[in-house]
Each structure stands twice: as C-alpha cells, then as structure tokens.
Amino acid sequence: MNDLSKPTPPTTPARGTFRTPSHRWPLARYPAMLTVTAAWHVGVLAGWLLAPSAWPEWLVALFANHAVFTVAGLLPRTTLLGPNWTRLPDTPRNADAIALTIDDGPDPAVTPQVLDLLDTFDVRATFFCIGEKAQRYPDLARDIVARGHALENHSQVHVHTFSVSLPGRLTREIDAAQHTVERLSGTRPMFFRAPAGLRNLFLEPVLRKLDLRLAAWTRRGYDTRERDPGVVARRLLDGLAARDILLLHDGNAALTDDGRPVILAVLPRVIDAARERHLRFVTLRDARSDG
Secondary structure, eight states: OOOOSSOOOOOOOOTTOOOOOTTOOOOOOOOHHHHHHHHHHHHHHHHHHHOGGGHHHHHHHHHHHHHHHHHHHTOTTOOTTSOOBSBOOOOGGGTTEEEEEEESOOOTTTHHHHHHHHHHHTOOOEEEEOHHHHHHSHHHHHHHHHTTOEEEEOOSSOOTTGGGOOHHHHHHHHHHHHHHHHHHHSSOOOEEOOGGGOOOTTHHHHHHHTTOEEBOOSEEOOTTTOOOHHHHHHHHHTTOOTTBEEEEESSSOOBOTTSOBHHHHHHHHHHHHHHHTTOEEEOTTTTOTTO
C-alpha cells in the first residue's frame, strides 16, 4: 500500500472551477421534482395573468408546491429530489455485502480508536468527513486512507442552514470539501452525504456538476444522542440484510454512562452479528456497479 503520510499534491483547479473527473458516472435527467416545480410556477403565472382576480388560489398553489419539496428535503432517504443511495446497488458482487459509513469526523479522541477497532476486525469503512475538521487534523484524514478506508465528502463546515441554501452556496460548500479531501488524501471524493441528510431541490444539479453521488443510509443507530450501546446496536441489526448501508458517528458521538464514545461499544457487536449472518463489509466505492 502506498505511503500516504506525505501524498503528492494532486493537480487541482482553482476553487470554483470544475474539471471532468476520471470516474465520471452516467448522467441522467434533472430530478422530476425540479422539472415539475418549474412547470408548476409557469402554470401559476399563466393562470394569474389569465385570471388575476383568482390570485388567492394561485398563491395557495404556490405554497402547496413549496410545501411538497420542503417536506421531501426533510426525508433523508427519499429519491424525490434525485438519485440517492439508500442501499448498495443490486449486483451479484453485492449479494453478501453491507457498507459501514461513519460521519462527522475526523475526531482526535474517537477516530484513532475507531481505526484501531476496524483494523482488529479487518473491516473497511467509508468515512464522510467534514472538510474543516480534516484541515484541522490532517494526519487523521491521511491515516483513514492509509489504512484502506474511503474518505468522502460531508461538506466543508457542516452548517445547519445547508438544506435551505441556494445553488451558489451549495456549490461553494461542497466544492471546498472536495478540494480539502483531495489535497489531504490524494483522492477525489466520489460520494456526498448532506449534513443531517437534509437537502433541497437545488442539490442534485450541484452534485452532477461536481460528479458526486448522494448517499444516505438504510439504517442508523442515532448514536449522536442515544447513550445506550444496546439500543444503538439493535437499531442497526434489526432486519439487517445484504446491501444495507449503516450509519454511525466518530464525530459528535454520544457517550455511554461510563464516558466512552458509543460507537466504540457498538462496532464489535455489529461486526460480529453481521459476520454471523455471512455478510461482508465493503466501502461505497467498492460497491459501485460501474467500478
């Protein structure tokens, strides 16, 4: 395995410019929700011009449209706003595969212990890192990749207003994280996970421009607020099946009653249970149908 402690700086364009990555994935049409919304607004405008006295009804129609896509943005696993990985692709090589994804790091206290645990069990995971944290702890970001895991894009600063941002801000936030991760690891992210999984109808066109796949999850343990490892493990393991994507956190991790990060108590249980069911762990990159 190559030594990534001092990676050769990749040739990257200036922030705000976009190159064609080598892992270009097939483009599809824009999300139906975006097309329908645009058509809806045109229809409402035409209706108002033809019958201006009915403006209250046209206003209600606009509010209804906005309400629909606002609710859709609050559903992390929906595909109404565009393609979204909630399970691994249905391919023969994923027939016995599951993916462990870990969010919100790197964290100097938790991430090294998570990496050691994963080494012990010989498991590879996908880390969705916050760009700002990766800049703060560059050796941790490099170590994640050096140990065989995938480092992906979880935005640059993980702002709470991400899901209500306009395209320009979304682009700057995601592109900044792309450059941060690529500069530190030498590898450009292929996947993006929205902060808290929340988004809006502008996100998918931005991801297409940056050649990123949106990834959600199949099941999560809510380990940022649940302090009982048994509860978190049950949420992840109840109905666990091939092609599932699991979500845990090394950043913002809740602590058990004895002060230990929940993820450290949960990981051995989940890994052992998955292997008892003859499931193997892969990264999201490994699971691609076009890889």
